[in-house]
Amino acid sequence: MEKGMRAPIVTVLGHVDHGKTTLLDAIRKTSVALKEAGGITQSMGASVVTTKEGKKITFIDTPGHAAFSEMRSRGAKVADIAILVVSADDGVKPQTKEALQLIKEAQIPVIVAITKIDLPSADIEGAKGQLEKEGLLFESRGGDTPVISVSAKEGKGIDELLETISLVAEVHEIKGAPNGNLEAVVIESSRDKKGAFANVVVRNGTLKAGEVIQVENIKSKIRALFNFKGESVRDVLPGEPAQIIGFNQIPPIGTRLTKEGVGETTLAPKDVGKKLGKIKEGEIAVVIKARSVGSLEALLGSLPPSIVVIDSGVGDVIGSDVLDAKSANAWIFAFEVAVPANVAKLAESEGVHIEKFEVIYKLLERLGELLKKGQIEILGKAEILATFPFNNKKVAGGKVLEGKISKNDLIIVKRGEKEIGITRAVSMKRQKNELTEAKAGEEFGVIFEPQLDFEIGDVLVSVRR
DSSP, X not given: OOOEEOOXXXXXXXXXXXXXXXXXXXXXXXXXXXXXXXXXXXGGSEEEEEOTTSOEEEEEOOOOSGGGHHHHHHHHHHOSEEEEEEETTTOOOHHHHHHHHHHHHHXXXXXXXXXXXXXXXXXXXXXXXXXXXXXXXXXXXXXXXXXXXXXXXXTBTXXXXXXXXXXXXXXXXXXXXXXXXXXXXXXXXXXXXXXXXXXXXXXXXXXXXXXXXXXXXXXXXXXXXXXXXXXXXXXXXXXXXXXXXXXXXXXXXXXXXXXXSOOOOOOOOOOHHHHHTTOOTTOEEEEEEESBHHHHXXXXXXXXXXXEEXXXXXXXXXXXXXXXXXXXXXXXXXXXXXXXXXXXXXXXXXXOOEEEESSHHHHHHHHHHHXXXXXXXXXXXXXXXXXXXXXXXXXXXXXXXXXXXXXXXXXXXXXXXXXXXXXXXXXXXXXXXXXXXXETTOEEEEEEESOOOOOTTXXXXXXXX
16 A cells, blocks of 8 residues: 655653753644644643644654553554754753663654753854764764754744754654554553543554554443544545544553454453562552553553552542552552542442542552551461361461461461561351461461461461551
8 A cells, every 4th residue: 555644753852851841842833734724632641743844744742751651652653753852051951861772772753852042042053062972963064863942931943853853754754644554552551431442643543433442352342532632534545643432441552553453352350369479578559540542551560669559540549559568457548539538438448548649749659658667566476387278279287376367367478587478367266166366375277368388397487567
């Protein structure tokens, strides 16, 4: 299928304080289409601008927070062209180098935008010199990297930047075939009252409302299709962003969407018990809920090793999250999502802690506090004196050495100094009598869930986090 020129897909990368958002805002203000439309839908994750020459450019909104490096990485890979934003008064910073590495790995052309040139402390040549040390060679010095000086505040250099993007797109022959095989990339996804949805950008082919599409093992029929301005449309052409409604599950960001290989949708079953058995002393079990897949993945990628995520997902905290947390004695952290009153009441009755956060830094700081405190109280210790099978399960016969062991306690199984794992005492008996607890000097039989490979001589440590 013969391809024609399409709108280039551009991502803006750089250090958090170097003016990426301000630059994008300034670019949007110059767009003929956006002036006519009276604004855009910011939550789309991408927007389309039209230059004075009538050429379209699609910009992907990539977050600037360091924790969102994974999303920036995916943004660079889906894009045709990258704009590397560097402040004239600050020069190259660690995130600048990180962004440049992402661009190199994606093997896409880069345009450098030197920002904040209106500041008294601006040093344009100094910033260029630092970038050259990172391996960039500018056109003015015989290389192939364009560099544009811009002031988003004063609107200087914006038209030149857009013109340069169009020229680079022509040189690299960025094309797409409306009648070709569909290829689109998920740049954001979440769930709201309308159901699961995905924001995508189309690289080839045409998205059409009513068609069946596939993202990994998730197949769906497009129930509704919206352009970047939030308008309902029947189709979306190459180079354009769109929002798709109709998914049964939330598709992962960075994945490709096609019309080929449509198969059955499968969900991996949750196995909280298996994860619980792997939690060690000094670790904290958590359930994480976030507003979107992008936010969730960025958050999960920022957690320290001592945080064990027994479950995570997108959307408000629900009853099953509370029950999962209870089974693992875990905390629930809600990032930019709600905790309905009935769920909060259930959590209170089940003794599950839920904490809400709107800023990722605050959530990570809180986790750090919990790790420092340890959050572990030893309630009792017992030694395993015998083991025997019962109803396809392994029973431990033990004697309490100190404190007490209670039904539903969280139990650390130790063999000498080695931890075998963490489990829960789900059933306790003495002979045929059910027990709720056994005190120092008393013997008991116990069944654990999940099952661990314990032996005679192992020590059971009952703990509360």
